[in-house]
Amino acid sequence: MEFDGWTALIGTGTVVAVFVVVMLMVILAVWAERRVAAVMQTRIGPNRAGPFGLLQTIADGIKLLMKESITPRQVDRLVYELAPLLAVLPAFLALAIVPFGPGFCIGGQGTDCSGGYFVDMQIANLNVGVLWFLSMSAIGVYAALLAGWGSGSKYPLLGGVRASAQVISYEAALSLSVVPVVVAAGTLDTQGIVLAQSQYRWFLLPLFIPALFFFVAALAETNRPPFDLVEAESELVGGFHTEYSGVRFMLFFLAEYVNVVTISALFVTFFLGGWTGPYPVAGSVNWAPLFGAIWFLAKTVCIIGIFFWLRVTLPRLRYDQLMALCWKRLIPINLVYLMAVAVWVAYQATGDLPRLVGGG
């Protein structure tokens, strides 16, 4: 397969498609969150803009675009301007490795798709996909940190410092709960992880504890309740984005929801079998990739739903509880579990336990 116009077109098409799908999901997620919260609190929620208030998010977006973007006098211009970009950029870049469905072949023949073009249903099929996601979420820390400091005001600073401490800590927990998946699947490639879970061998059951911890760490990583200390409104006004308004605020808002979508999609990829589903079995029907994408999105929506559910249900943690949970519970238990998984997988591969424990 040589590089030509078609390859470039397919690449661009994938990027655009992913972008559109995710933006739609974000728009709906913002609306859905408010409606879900309303239902749970026996309110009505937004219902004016469009049918069921579906266009509410768009209306809010237009409002934010039209508003004046105020720059307080005491800010550090460079850092202040940079922070929103650093929030959005990694959020979208992390999406690159999410596999929305099985790859498919256009115009080619055979398993290697000779003479045609192979389309991955993801932006970049990296062989270190999992690490790419982790590195992008690591860069995401800077948004809150720099926004907090660059604003030159005390509440944002406190929010920023809290955010960095929280996100670095939970980054470790998040990484450690992904490692058992990588060990079990034997690859860092997200597509490979999905394939390793085909035929209902979802990692959710054998790796239940890492899955649970991944979810908890994901909540903290995206600063979602009950881990939203970063923007605890009763203590810190608006947290790190107190001094932001207009478009810049919208970028932070956007980044948060993109992150929620990404991390839910990755939860599905890592633990819920990704795009595999009961019908059709991959390759048996022409429309398998489409069904794959539908299964994938359906699962993702369920996970996003749990995010919303927890938000209205749980009270916010105290800061020391947050740190204790991460360092004293999640990380040690994850390490033990990782060890167990590694031994089990190695035993499966070699069938030779004595050698594993150093018996030569």
Place this chain on the structure above:
Amino acid sequence: MSVLAQAIPAPQTDYTTIIPELIVLGTGLLIVLMLAIRRFSNIGWYALIAALGFAAAGIVAYVDLWPEVTDGAATYAFSGMVAADGFSTFVVILSCVAGVLAVLLANSYLKREGLDKAEYFALLLFSAAGVQFMAMANNLVMVFLALEILSVCLYVLSAWNRDKFASQEAGMKYLLLGAYTSAIMLFGISFLYGGTGTLNIAALAQFFARNVLENQGLVFLGMALVVVGLAFKIAAVPFHMWAPDVYQGAPAPVVGYMAAAAKIAAFAALFRILFLGLSAMEVDWKPLLWGLAILSMIVGSLLALVQSDVKRMMAYSSISHAGFIAIGVAAASAEGMSGALFYLVTYTFMIAGAFAVIDCIGRKDEQYTKYEDYRGLFAREPLLAAILTFFLFALAGIPGTSGFVAKFVVFEGAAEGGQWALIGIGTVAAVIALFFYLRLIVLMYMQDSTERPDLAETRARVAAGPAVVLAVTVAATVLLGILPQGLLDMAGQAVFAL
């Protein structure tokens, strides 16, 4: 699962070659683990464990490894990462001895100062393991890692008395400068790798045996930077700037250990890299070592003359000693190196003993370390003054002490290489050194302590640990001064197989 099907080959693990290191590291980890579970209120228990660990490692090294390694050539283990030979085993035993002395010194110090945290002993054990791995390292990455383990522990130990400003300052300065030189050394290692394509020290020698470089620039630069990194650790001039402040600020028991341990490790690595790995570049690195040796001896001795603090004076004295030891390495011969090894052994005992006395005289908070506080010491503390006098004479190299034999064998090694200029300068430096030691000694025997009622009232307390250290070090210094042959033979055996 598909990937695991092609299982990787089992690593080459020859634990028998690193048993002493495993014992030392295991003891350190045991202490850390015990601390995590339950803390004994008396840290004496941990001191005991640490001392036993050192002793066990040293005995295993001597009984189990020493006869093996002195017979034949080096055995390489862990895919050529470490080399077990006479040289490394000698250093391992020496570092265990230094470790036992350090534990004995520290126990009473920590209790007296209220700094009794048992992590001290864990760090001591880790740092000793760093020394041992540095001597065994047959790979530049191993050298670097071992150096870092040693250094990190020493940074923390230097700042151990953290409520004291000088100690904090010592730790901070040591850390900042040490981290900087570590980076320089790493830079050098990467240049060596770029120039030769290998990190293995034995393979470096093979590379030079097979290839002739058109331009040695890259390799020379790499070698020079590695030498800089190690010269910092041994506090050789012009990389000595940290030593006075660190020696003055760090707790005396730490200095008594650090001065010896860092020198042992860095000289061992220096010898292994230069003599075994880069012997083809002898003409290039010899002048560097000469320069370091000459500058260290002269500058160290001269600056020690004008000090007014005993610990600071000892720092400059240790700088000049580094110069003397460097003569042995610069001789680029087995004789020279065995001389340097002998020197390191005697120095380990002398410096531990000297700092044991300084610690006792300094009392709580080490408040009495100025020359003024030593005025008339003999009248107040005759025994301590006499012992310190003895160590100062030994450090100066007065015949009858081990210091004299050490200087003699180092010069002998240089003489065989025909480096008379070096010997000449060394002799001059030794004479200058005698002056600054004498200056302190004379001060101690002056009879006008009446002006210091604060000192006259209380007597310095010598706890059991330092007392044992003093007894052992005095005995060793006398013994090695009169009957050095046994140790000289051992040092000769250590480098014979190389």
Place this chain on the structure above:
Amino acid sequence: MSGEWILYIVFGATALVSAIGVVFLANPIHSALSLIGALASVAGLFLAQEAFFLSVVQIIVYTGAVVVLFLFVIMLLGIDSADPREEQLLRRQWFPWAFLGGVIGVGGLVLTITGIDLPFGVSGTDTADAVNEAGGNVQALSERLFTDWLLPFELTSILVVAAIVGGVVLAKRTKDLRGSGMGLTPDLAERISEEVEADAAEGELDPEDAFEADDVDPDPDSDAVLVGETSENGEG
């Protein structure tokens, strides 16, 4: 000109420019940001060498953790803007020497490297082809790490344990010192108060205002700079 060469030039240039920025930017936060640029550029250089794993890990470890901690410390200590007088003092003391050292270092580097035919030395054994044959970056790396490089790998963990133990021991406050201020030990507090009293005796300033006054002794030999800086932190 191959793609690799172009990437090398681009990332090498950004790495150098960012590194210079780290040194010369006045604001510590901007310096740290510049450091992120430098480290990310190095990740790019790894990418150009097809070392994907190393590249991504470089970003996770250095940009994701190390520099975040730098920023964290800078923000917590609040060293937003250094006292210009201190800075000058520093510059006056170190600049000539640093400059001299830099000139010698760079000169030596240029002289050594220009005397060598590129590509220098020998190439390593782990070429891109060899890595691909072993099944990609991660597999090749892990195999080497857990066979030949097992001992250094394990020693690294000892290094980390030693560093953690040391860090905790030094950082953990003893109870009676709690509330005495960040980094303000009794010994230091005593020194500061002595300093302040001495100044007051000379009629320079009122002891009450000492912390705000930021008095810096222009004498480079004294420790006043350090004390002045710490008193600022101690107050916060």
